[in-house]
Amino acid sequence: MKNKSSAKTAETRKKRLLSMLEQQGLSIYENLDKGKFPQFVIPSRSVSNIVYDKKIRQYILGSANAVRSSRNMSQLRSYTQLAWLAFFVNRLVREGKSSTLRDIYYSSQAFSIDFEDQPESDNIIVDLEAVLTSPREEFHIFPEERSSVFGDLTIEYTVPGYEGKRMNLSDHPDGYLIGPSLSSAELVDTSAELVIAIEKGGLFTRFVEEKVHKKFKAIIVDTAGQAPRSTRNLLRRLNTEMGLPVVILADGDVYGEHIAMVIKSGSANAAHLRELTVPDAKWLGVWATDIEKYKLPTIPMTESDIKRIYDLQKDPRYQEGNWKKQLEVFLKLKRKAELEAFSKYGLTNITDKYLPAKLEESKSF
Amino acid sequence: METYLSKEVFSQISPSEFFYRNRDLAGFSNPTRSLYTSVREFVENALDACDHRKILPDIHLSIKAVNPEQADPKHYILTVKDNGPGIDPEHIPLAFGTVLYGSKFGLKQARGMFGLGATMAILYGQITTNKPVTVKSCSDGKSLDEFVMLLDIQKNKPVIQKHTTKEGSKTGLTVSIVLEGDYSKAGSKIRDYVYQTSLITPYASITFEDPSGEKFHYARIVKDMPRPPTVIKPHPHGIDVETIRRMITDTHYQIPTIDNKMIDKVKKELSLKKNLSPKEILERAQKRWSDISKPVRTVISVMSFLNIDFEGLQKIRIDDIDVANKTITYWDFGESQSHAVELSPESPYYKQLASTVQGDTLLTFLTKRFQRVGPTTAEKFCEFAKFKPDKRIGSMTNEELVKLADALQKFEEFLAPDPSCLAPLGEEPLSKGIMKFFNPEFAAVWQRNASAYSGFPFVVEMGIAYGGDIPPNGLKVYRFANRIPLLYDEGSDVVLKIVNETEWTRYKIKGDPPLVIVSHICSTRIPYKTVGKENVADRPELERELKNALQYLARKLAVHMSRQGAADMAKKRANLYSKYVPLIAQFATELAGKKKEPNYNQLIRMGSEIEEQV
Ligand SMILES: Nc1ncnc2c1ncn2[C@@H]1O[C@H](COP(=O)(O)OP(=O)(O)OP(=O)(O)O)[C@@H](O)[C@H]1O
Ligand SMILES: [Mg+2]
Numbered sequence: 001m002k003n004k005s006s007a008k009t010a011e012t013r014k015k016r017l018l019s020m021l022e023q024q025g026l027s028i029y030e031n032l033d034k035g036k037f038p039q040f041v042i043p044s045r046s047v048s049n050i051v052y053d054k055k056i057r058q059y060i061l062g063s064a065n066a067v068r069s070s071r072n073m074s075q076l077r078s079y080t081q082l083a084w085l086a087f088f089v090n091r092l093v094r095e096g097k098s099s100t101l102r103d104i105y106y107s108s109q110a111f112s113i114d115f116e117d118q119p120e121s122d123n124i125i126v127d128l129e130a131v132l133t134s135p136r137e138e139f140h141i142f143p144e145e146r147s148s149v150f151g152d153l154t155i156e157y158t159v160p161g162y163e164g165k166r167m168n169l170s171d172h173p174d175g176y177l178i179g180p181s182l183s184s185a186e187l188v189d190t191s192a193e194l195v196i197a198i199e200k201g202g203l204f205t206r207f208v209e210e211k212v213h214k215k216f217k218a219i220i221v222d223t224a225g226q227a228p229r230s231t232r233n234l235l236r237r238l239n240t241e242m243g244l245p246v247v248i249l250a251d252g253d254v255y256g257e258h259i260a261m262v263i264k265s266g267s268a269n270a271a272h273l274r275e276l277t278v279p280d281a282k283w284l285g286v287w288a289t290d291i292e293k294y295k296l297p298t299i300p301m302t303e304s305d306i307k308r309i310y311d312l313q314k315d316p317r318y319q320e321g322n323w324k325k326q327l328e329v330f331l332k333l334k335r336k337a338e339l340e341a342f343s344k345y346g347l348t349n350i351t352d353k354y355l356p357a358k359l360e361e362s363k364s365f
Numbered sequence: 366m367e368t369y370l371s372k373e374v375f376s377q378i379s380p381s382e383f384f385y386r387n388r389d390l391a392g393f394s395n396p397t398r399s400l401y402t403s404v405r406e407f408v409e410n411a412l413d414a415c416d417h418r419k420i421l422p423d424i425h426l427s428i429k430a431v432n433p434e435q436a437d438p439k440h441y442i443l444t445v446k447d448n449g450p451g452i453d454p455e456h457i458p459l460a461f462g463t464v465l466y467g468s469k470f471g472l473k474q475a476r477g478m479f480g481l482g483a484t485m486a487i488l489y490g491q492i493t494t495n496k497p498v499t500v501k502s503c504s505d506g507k508s509l510d511e512f513v514m515l516l517d518i519q520k521n522k523p524v525i526q527k528h529t530t531k532e533g534s535k536t537g538l539t540v541s542i543v544l545e546g547d548y549s550k551a552g553s554k555i556r557d558y559v560y561q562t563s564l565i566t567p568y569a570s571i572t573f574e575d576p577s578g579e580k581f582h583y584a585r586i587v588k589d590m591p592r593p594p595t596v597i598k599p600h601p602h603g604i605d606v607e608t609i610r611r612m613i614t615d616t617h618y619q620i621p622t623i624d625n626k627m628i629d630k631v632k633k634e635l636s637l638k639k640n641l642s643p644k645e646i647l648e649r650a651q652k653r654w655s656d657i658s659k660p661v662r663t664v665i666s667v668m669s670f671l672n673i674d675f676e677g678l679q680k681i682r683i684d685d686i687d688v689a690n691k692t693i694t695y696w697d698f699g700e701s702q703s704h705a706v707e708l709s710p711e712s713p714y715y716k717q718l719a720s721t722v723q724g725d726t727l728l729t730f731l732t733k734r735f736q737r738v739g740p741t742t743a744e745k746f747c748e749f750a751k752f753k754p755d756k757r758i759g760s761m762t763n764e765e766l767v768k769l770a771d772a773l774q775k776f777e778e779f780l781a782p783d784p785s786c787l788a789p790l791g792e793e794p795l796s797k798g799i800m801k802f803f804n805p806e807f808a809a810v811w812q813r814n815a816s817a818y819s820g821f822p823f824v825v826e827m828g829i830a831y832g833g834d835i836p837p838n839g840l841k842v843y844r845f846a847n848r849i850p851l852l853y854d855e856g857s858d859v860v861l862k863i864v865n866e867t868e869w870t871r872y873k874i875k876g877d878p879p880l881v882i883v884s885h886i887c888s889t890r891i892p893y894k895t896v897g898k899e900n901v902a903d904r905p906e907l908e909r910e911l912k913n914a915l916q917y918l919a920r921k922l923a924v925h926m927s928r929q930g931a932a933d934m935a936k937k938r939a940n941l942y943s944k945y946v947p948l949i950a951q952f953a954t955e956l957a958g959k960k961k962e963p964n965y966n967q968l969i970r971m972g973s974e975i976e977e978q979v
Binding site for chain 1: 972
């Protein structure tokens with residue numbers, strides 16, 4: 001059994017967040033009192049300020065900052081919106097309530113905050129993430145999409161009404177939604193030695209059925225396509241707090257390769273955030289080279305698949321090693337294979353043959 | 366040169382028959398248009414007469430249906446009364462009973478031009494209703510003459526039905542006609558006309574009583590009359606062959622018609638009581654030569670060559686004086702035959718006859734008969750036109766006249782035409798009129814310097830007004846020419862063309878602005894596109910002046926608009942800060958965990974005041 005090293009990290013993060021919010025509040029308060037125009041300093045998210053940091057192996061924002069000042073009439077409204085969001089998030093976090101992006105848009109209307117549409121409120125949420133360098137999930141704001149987790153992992157809730165209550169995530173075979181309460185829970189302990197992130201819900205169910213969690217001592221996470229931030233955050237916590245290695249299985253195409261890359265080193269549009277990456281995560285497959293090696297049935301790539309390959313070839317993270325090589329092979333094959341393709345050789349082929357082989361292989365990279 | 370206070374000079378130039386046939390051209394095409402045109406003609410005559418004598422005009426216009434029950438078109442009584450100088454009773458029948466009989470042919474700016482407006486309206490009334498015109502006039506402040514007249518169209522002659530003279534007290538003229546009209550259709554145009562006339566004539570008081578008895582009164586806005594125009598000689602650029610021919614064959618240079626009247630004149634100038642011999646007559650003439658008039662000198666010269674006395678003179682008719690062949694040809698009634706007599710160049714009378722027939726030298730003609738031509742310019746012109754400066758203008762052939770007229774047009778060294786014959790309204794009265802009419806939030810006026818096209822001087826004055834009582838229905842242009850509103854045929858007018866070509870957004874004007882433009886063109890000859898005097902043609906010189914005036918005013922408006930914009934911005938700022946700062950305070954208070962809100966009033970004030978940050 002692995003026990004988490006530091007105590008109550010979820011609680012710490014919550015305190016840190018609340019204190020940051022209070023600091024912001026105090027600063028605004030004092031400015032108003034002294035007859036000064038308060039302002040927010042927001043790291044600039046413009047393309048020119050997004051750079052890849054090789055050391056921490058993720059995209060980060062450069063040093064450029066944007067100032068949102070209440071002195072500037074054209075910024076006054078969005079300044080107020082941001083102040084409102086900080087105020088609203090403060091309430092959410094203190095009261096342990098969660099909300100969705102859409103909720104935020106509607107909640108604003110009670111305060112005559114005048115968001116024109118949801119994209120505008122979504123944008124202000126990203127601004128606050130940047131100001132506080134924390135993902136919105138920490139503010140208790142969640143996107144609509146959900147992914148799930150299954151395996152021997154004991155958590156302890158921190159959400160109101162469940163505080164201190166513990167739960168093991170291997171009791172329900174459909175898995176557990178990675179929602180607000182799970183995201184804010186403390187990770188207590190686990191017997192697992194590995195985390196397998198898998199792109200598709202169908203395969204996730206198969207893995208549970210085939211008892212992959214037992215055979216490989218694994219926690220299985222369904223990323224439901226491109227992994228949502230809460231899922232990436234959970235993967236990171238499993239990796240850092242519980243010390244579990246993370247491996248990724250995705251479709252054998254350029255999108256699959258990029259799903260693995262985003263889990264490993266983040267995405268450009270979350271460059272203002274940390275704590276969402278698992279730099280040591282390993283991409284098990286399906287590689288382009290696996291397609292021939294395992295004689296997988298394939299389908300031809302579309303125009304946009306090919307365009308996506310060219311796009312990614314410009315990304316600094318695809319400039320070397322296996323990442324670069326696989327892109328080139330995909331481009332040469334101009335064909336792709338889904339995870340389900342292994343079913344041609346029997347439904348359990350992927351868990352019985354492919355997975356062990358790749359895990360073995362992964363020890364060398 | 367005439368001045369504005371001189372007695373009007375009446376002259377008669379063509380019969381009315383022609384205009385009866387061409388009444389469409391003069392604006393009498395149908396009952397609607399005719400009613401409107403008649404109003405215009407009488408009101409403009411009244412204003413012209415007052416202007417001319419520096420009298421602040423007081424005009425009363427009324428239109429009454431003869432039988433209100435009847436449907437349009439029907440008979441209306443149109444009456445226009447003014448407080449002008451009136452007309453001498455002896456001139457009234459001619460002024461109102463004949464066409465092309467007017468006092469405004471001289472070169473100066475007036476509303477009337479052709480001497481037919483009033484008569485055309487009277488004619489129209491007479492043709493449609495068979496009713497006479499009534500003219501009441503008091504020109505001396507003592508007696509009031511009333512004429513009731515019909516017009517004899519064929520003879521271009523008035524037929525006086527009644528003439529009475531009563532005691533009068535104030536000068537002025539009232540003209541009243543009965544005519545067929547359609548007020549239901551013409552009404553709005555007539556009201557517009559009265560409204561706009563008051564705008565461009567702010568020194569007048571105008572009252573209009575419509576057929577329903579409703580009164581529209583426009584009080585006098587300014588008490589000063591604009592400077593009156595002077596009558597001037599023509600500019601060489603504004604002249605054509607016909608005009609030159611007319612100038613040359615002026616009485617001054619003509620061979621006098623020898624009739625009893627002329628013989629009496631000769632006798633009178635020589636103070637002859639009894640009949641003298643030819644020799645005695647000549648002797649007497651020699652003594653008084655410098656005192657006697659030119660036509661009389663000519664007659665005496667003829668008598669000297671023919672060696673005849675007054676009795677002989679009565680029996681002949683001079684047919685030709687051929688200076689080149691040195692002969693006089695005459696017809697003898699008694700003998701019923703033609704005679705030719707040789708002219709001896711040695712005779713002292715030869716020069717007299719030669720100059721009479723041949724007229725002045727070209728040099729003298731140019732300097733005496735045109736404005737702004739001095740001897741130097743005249744000589745330069747002769748060289749340019751390839752005429753000898755001492756060429757006698759009377760000796761010019763038709764071809765040479767055409768050549769002369771052509772050269773006068775083309776010669777570029779004549780000074781610009783004299784604008785003293787123009788009477789713009791002036792910036793102050795124009796501006797006052799605009800303020801009174803539109804009560805705008807912003808107004809500007811500009812009078813351009815005089816300019817000229819083909820020898821005709823003109824002045825453009827323009828005003829612009831924005832906001833205030835002006836409805837936000839988009840740009841409205843009021844066009845005036847020589848203080849007459851132009852209401853019809855807007856489409857092809859040069860002023861509208863200039864306005865439409867303007868990129869208003871450049872001047873911060875968008876959408877349907879509450880914007881008015883008042884354009885006034887003054888000229889001795891407005892280049893109208895049609896005889897109806899409703900739209901002005903686009904002469905390049907005129908277009909340039911209009912454009913300059915409009916641009917200048919539009920720039921002024923733009924300055925106002927951006928100032929206004931800044932004020933609006935400040936208001937917007939104030940609104941925004943009063944709305945958002947309290948919200949920010951509310952959020953910050955809870956975030957900071959405080960109970961009491963910060964004092965943010967200072968910040969709201971500052972937010973409303975600070976300049977926009979770029
Ligand atoms: N109200 C008036 N008071 C004094 N004189 C007048 C008045 N109305 C007309 N007259 C005289 O009668 C003349 C003839 O008027 P009429 O309207 O026929 O011609 P006009 O005004 O000279 O030219 P137009 O044809 O352009 O109107 C005028 O020139 C003027 O001298
Ligand atoms: Mg007239």
